[in-house]
Amino acid sequence: MSATLGHILRRAARSLWENLSLNAVAAGVIAAALLLGGAFWGAMSTLNDAVEVWERDVHLSAYFASGVDEARQRAVLAEVQAMPEVEAVTWVTATDARAYLEERVPDIQPILVELGEDAVPASLEITLRARYIGDETLSDFVTRLQRAEFEELDYGKEWVERLTAFLGLLKALGAALGTLLVMAAVFLVGNTMHLVTYARRAELETMKLVGATLQFIAAPFLIEGAVQGLIGALLAIGALSGLKAVLLGRIQELVPLGQAPLADGSLGLSTVLGLLTVGVLLGVVGCGSAVLRFWRQAP
Amino acid sequence: MIRLYHVSKSYGSAQVLHDVTFRLSKGEFAYLTGASGAGKSTLLKLLYGAEAPTSGKLLVGGVDASKLGPARLPLLRRNLGVIFQDFKLIPNRTVFDNVGLALEVIGAERREISRRVNAVLNVVGLGGKGERRPLDLSGGEQQRVAIARAIVNDPAVLLADEPTGNLDGAMAVEVMEILLSINLRGTTVLIATHDNGLMERFPHRRLRLNAGRMSE
Numbered sequence: 008m009s010a011t012l013g014h015i016l017r018r019a020a021r022s023l024w025e026n027l028s029l030n031a032v033a034a035g036v037i038a039a040a041l042l043l044g045g046a047f048w049g050a051m052s053t054l055n056d057a058v059e060v061w062e063r064d065v066h067l068s069a070y071f072a073s074g075v076d077e078a079r080q081r082a083v084l085a086e087v088q089a090m091p092e093v094e095a096v097t098w099v100t101a102t103d104a105r106a107y108l109e110e111r112v113p114d115i116q117p118i119l120v121e122l123g124e125d126a127v128p129a130s131l132e133i134t135l136r137a138r139y140i141g142d143e144t145l146s147d148f149v150t151r152l153q154r155a156e157f158e159e160l161d162y163g164k165e166w167v168e169r170l171t172a173f174l175g176l177l178k179a180l181g182a183a184l185g186t187l188l189v190m191a192a193v194f195l196v197g198n199t200m201h202l203v204t205y206a207r208r209a210e211l212e213t214m215k216l217v218g219a220t221l222q223f224i225a226a227p228f229l230i231e232g233a234v235q236g237l238i239g240a241l242l243a244i245g246a247l248s249g250l251k252a253v254l255l256g257r258i259q260e261l262v263p264l265g266q267a268p269l270a271d272g273s274l275g276l277s278t279v280l281g282l283l284t285v286g287v288l289l290g291v292v293g294c295g296s297a298v299l300r301f302w303r304q305a306p
Numbered sequence: 307m308i309r310l311y312h313v314s315k316s317y318g319s320a321q322v323l324h325d326v327t328f329r330l331s332k333g334e335f336a337y338l339t340g341a342s343g344a345g346k347s348t349l350l351k352l353l354y355g356a357e358a359p360t361s362g363k364l365l366v367g368g369v370d371a372s373k374l375g376p377a378r379l380p381l382l383r384r385n386l387g388v389i390f391q392d393f394k395l396i397p398n399r400t401v402f403d404n405v406g407l408a409l410e411v412i413g414a415e416r417r418e419i420s421r422r423v424n425a426v427l428n429v430v431g432l433g434g435k436g437e438r439r440p441l442d443l444s445g446g447e448q449q450r451v452a453i454a455r456a457i458v459n460d461p462a463v464l465l466a467d468e469p470t471g472n473l474d475g476a477m478a479v480e481v482m483e484i485l486l487s488i489n490l491r492g493t494t495v496l497i498a499t500h501d502n503g504l505m506e507r508f509p510h511r512r513l514r515l516n517a518g519r520m521s522e
Contacts, residue, residue, distance in 0.1 A: 011413070175318055210396045216354070217455065220385035223378070285314040302376070306356035 014039060018072045021229035029203045030235055036199040037289050038241025038246070040192035041282055045247045046189055048278075053255070067133040067149070072126045072152050072158035080129055083156050087131055092139040092148045098134040192289070200232070200293035202302050209299070212305045219227065225298045229291050237289025246284075248274055307332045307463055307494040308353065313362030313372075315348055322348045323518045327363070330496060334463070335489040337505050338498040340515035346498040349515065350467050353496070354381045354388050367462045384412055387493075389457030391468035393448045395440040395455075401427070402436035405454045412459060426454045430484055446452075446477030450484065457488055464488060464498045470504060482508050 023030055041087070074161055079102070084098050099107075105127040110114050116252050119126045139148060149160055204211070249275065274282075308330040315323040322345045330336055338346050341442050351357040353366055364371050367385045374382060387408075395404050403425060406419045408497050414422075430450040440448050449469060456464055465484065470478035482504060489495045496513075499505065505512065514521045 020469075021345065102373055116429075184464060209394070210399075213394050213396055214407065214411065215380075216388060217408040217411055218380045218386075219407075222379045306351065 015226045016230065019227035019234075023234060024229050025229055026203075026207065026231075027257065029206055030231060031292050033196075033199055033232075033290070033293075034238040034242065035237040037286055038237050038242035039195055039292075040195055040289065041240055041286055042245035042246050044188050044192055044285075045243055045278075045282055046250060047184065049102035049247065049251060049274075051185075052176060054135065066135065067131075067152070067160060067162040069133060069152065069157045070128045070130045070159045070161070071130060071156055075129075075156045077129075079156060083154060084131060086150070087133060090148070090151070092135050092144070093133055094136045095134040099127070099130045099132060101127055101129040104128070112271040195246050196289045196293045197296060204228070204297040206296070208301065208305070211301055215302065216283065221299070221302050224302065225295060228294045228298045232292075232294030233287050234290070235294070236286040236288065238284065238285025243286065244274060244279055244282055307334070307367060308496065309365040310420055311363045313349075313352065313359045313364055315345075315357065316360045321495070321518060323352075323359075323515075326515075326520045327520075328513055328520060328522075330494055332494055333492050334511065335486065335495045336497070336511040336513055337368065337437050338496055338513050338515065339500055339505065342501060344515040345518040346500075346515055347467055350388075350465050350496075350498055353463075354386055355382050362424045362444065365489060380411070384459065385462055387459075387461040387464040388464035389452050389456050389464070389469045390450070391471040393440070395448060395451055397441055399431060399434060399439070401438050401440065401443070401451050404440065404451055405436075407456050408455050414459075422458055423454075429457075429487075430454045431480075442494050444477075446473050446480060447482055449477070453481065453484055453488075457493070460493075462494060464495045465494070468499055470499065470501060471498060478504060479507070485509045 071083075075083075080098065080100075084096060087093060088096050101124075105119065108127055109119065131243065133152075135145070135148070139145065149162060152160060211224060308328075310326050310328050312374055313323060314321065328347065329404045338349060340346050348357065352359055352364060352373060355371050358374070361373050362372065364481070366382060369378075369382045369385070371382055387498070396407070399407075405423045409419045409422060424433070424436065427436055430453050432447060432450055432454065435447070440451060443451065449472070453469070456466075464485070469483050473481060478501070485495055485497065486508060512522065
């Protein structure tokens, strides 16, 4: 068994060396396919991260009506904290709110003096759990939040509606583009492997004519495919890391992504392993199917 | 060693072989002759399993070649040596590697491959040329490489499709003499050719194909 494996590995190594240019083309095509797919996946991940940050920014401000004393405000705060949709609540007293406003907009102070002590109401700043941020669930929550103690509820209804619609569109677009990209990559790699095998048809045909089994012919080809895939994946990883380092900083300057995990410039272990696996699979499956197709056609 | 029973072969509506029946015994030497398009190459293809007959039965070395699946095809070919007019050598491999391929596919050890390849290269007069590439050799030498590859694993049957078709007179005679010497060692040899001069110089049994029908 080990002698057979050694023999297969020797044949694969020799074949890789003898067909260096063909193997380089195959590895290059796999790299291009992975680069395309990886760049798309990276863009989608970055967008998802950005959307998550924006989602976390969706919060409600519930303004207390004038005349609701602090003890009652505390009681309402406890009620709101107990609601399952609520992740966090910050109680902003009228004094705090006024101080905050004066600090942010110094010119407003004379107006506030004119309006008197009740000019700025106390409020609850409510952050929702992510899964309750959808359009309908949020409306439902707002209905249940309504109380006599609140004068106004402000939750940026339009913003939430737009965000939800944008997310839906993004997911649909991503699925369609992703499917197209996978199909294009498989088509590209499959055809390249077919051409690479076709260039070696004399060798394969002769092997079959002298009594080689399909396994004998295919085994070194599969190893070659795996090596092509591995090299292609490594090239794609290098290119993607470079692209990310250059582009992501620029994007972050234009669009604030908060704590987006891709922002550190590295691809991450799971992405690297994923690209290596997909690369090797593309090489092996592409080579395997090309050899099988040849085997069926050869005399 | 080779038996055909009422074998016919058609490609669509074109019938290439009609009800061919013959028998070739162990150690026999025979020519398969006929004009171009008579069906010689098709008959050889049936014998080495590249094509399946439309009807009839053919046995090659005890193997039913008319019902071979893809998995059993290599088993038939390992007991056969086949020589082609266009040699079918791998150009980027050495002469040694080309000949050794027939042993490599049956899982022979490297030492055994080396011993047998060198021995058979001496038989066909190519001793010392193992490291050359096929394209560095003359047509006659390339054909001898193909013969060496066909006989290196001592096949019971040797099939040759116009083996002298691309060679000049002297080289053709050399190749024929090698094939006859192989036959003398007990190998059944069937040569498809339409070279009457060669058949008269080396007279043996002739199987004649005329528009797909066989006669002797």
